[in-house]
Amino acid sequence: MVQSPPSPVATVTPFDQRLDQPLTKLPIGVLQINLGRKCNLACTHCHVEAGPNRTEELSPAVTDQLIELMRRFPQITTVDLTGGAPEMNYGFRPLVEAARGLGKTVMVRSNLTIFFAPGFEDLPDYFARHQVQVVASLPCYLEDNVDKQRGAGVYSESIRALQRLNQLGYGHDPALGLDLVYNPPVPRSAEFSLTPSQVGLQSDYEEYLRSHFGIVFNHLYTITNLPIGRVKQYLQGKDLYWPYLRFLADHHNPATVPNLMCRNQLSVDYEGVLYDCDFNQMESVPSLSPSGQPLTVADLLTANSLDLITEIQTRPFCYGCTAGAGSSCGGALT
Template sequence: MSLAASPAGVQRTRRSLDKALMQLRAERVATLQVNLGRICNQACRHCHVEASPSRTELMADAVVDACLSVLERHPQIATLDVTAGAPELHPRFREIVEHARHLGRSVLVRHNLTVQAEPGHGDLPDFFASRKAELVCSLPHYLAEATDRQRGPGVFAGSIRGLRALNAVGYGRGDGLPLTLVANPVGAFLPPHQEDLERDTREHLKRQHDVTFDRLIVITNMPIGRFADWLERTGQYDEYLDRLERAYNRQTLPNLMCRTLLSVGYDGRLFDCDFNQMLDLELAGRCPQTIEEFDMAALAERPIRVGEHCLGCTAGSGSSCGGALT
């Protein structure tokens, strides 16, 4: 089936998608992922959110309140996943984390490590530890040159300082404060085998920087946002999509994150995942479209809006916020 038959809003229509992918449905909402805005202290080359210090979008108070209210009313949503930009730069970030923890939910923060150096954020490691937040921290590669090429000069060194501060309060030591690193290819290719890169990264960071972590996951660079622009500029877009298409793996479908996650934009609109949010692909069918209209019965088994970009999640071992899928 061609993408020409897929929902409006999908820009590219040249690829064929597996019928099983086109018929994808959610199976429950176990994670509410809230995107607090586009502001970030970094401006990485691969950023699918196109975040940067010059962006100004932030989740409004009414939307924050609606997200917390949904969490209160639906105990089956076990995890609040907090992302952005740099979510810590939202003025209500700490209140949101505390509220969710008070409700007994797991809180996962997508933390870029260098935001700890921003004014007023030096105590983030203590805050995270005291609230027992799970941290998922991006570090494209264990070599400084590769990470700085993608994230900007000095980002690797700042990330190592951030990791040391987290280790100092107990993160990444296997005793209840989980620290996951996220690596992604620094270029237009698929990620390496997760276990091999985890082993190499663990050895290198311990030996060279005396830094430890619990787990490393690899993610595929999604062909959207700044990364898609870069692929287009360098004439690699079609080649990259061909690579993803050739590596399509149907075994990834049962574990795709959109099957158990619902994404909330800073403006309160609902999406199947952060990627669909960036592509402005609203929920399909007659689903509620905003967090204020949240209806678990309508959302739990909703049809998923898929497109060409989904080849990034389904290539090879698969890719998700939790790493490889098979």
């Protein structure tokens, strides 16, 4: 009797089975808020599937809950604002000003081109005035590669935006942090590769951007493309989804696990639902209470505790954060 080949799912060991023990929460220090899906771009690698036609965003009620959460829990030291283009979505400036008023570090994950959209031209000055740390997407230091991933003309606008931030003191003043984010092109064949060395790539970025444009920045973060969102859709269309997942699983590095961002972070969507990370959020895998109930910001406020989550929810795409040197919103993990 001829046996059927194993299903693709069966060839990837569940992530939680690869760990020596359950993945548990540490004390929460980072509150990451996805303000919504509205964006002036529609990048091919966007796991949020954001774009100009999306309308989902924070409500005034959820914004007020988040401000109360920041006020009530001083252990939240960093507020990380993302989207979409977070600057386009409701609640952005109230959250910035509330967090800064409470002495918290505020990071905004900006696509830079938003600086040139009508109504947002004051953003660089606003960022500098409130000492917002800018984490800017620049998936390569070469123009052709950036425009292929993000759209024609995005590179030139990004360069102009970085030069403007440098003029305001970003990259020079310790209070005005400017970090760049690299992510590789979406795989187009089964010849997969790990994300390059963060240290080496930062050196390449620094040399090129300084010599060609006079641009300086503080850190480069390298991020692996996780097979979710538009990346997942593309890989599935090319029959590369399971091969890519197997590649990531085959390069699992246990040394990355203690530093996974999901361990000390709360991720919140525009409806106030909690997740362990932004990737789980995009795959609709909410954080659960010990009794198995999805949690919201309102639940934390009612319980007057940030510690309702004990075990982190994992899925096969978690291998994207542990492959090679690891990957997180703050770059490599080892």
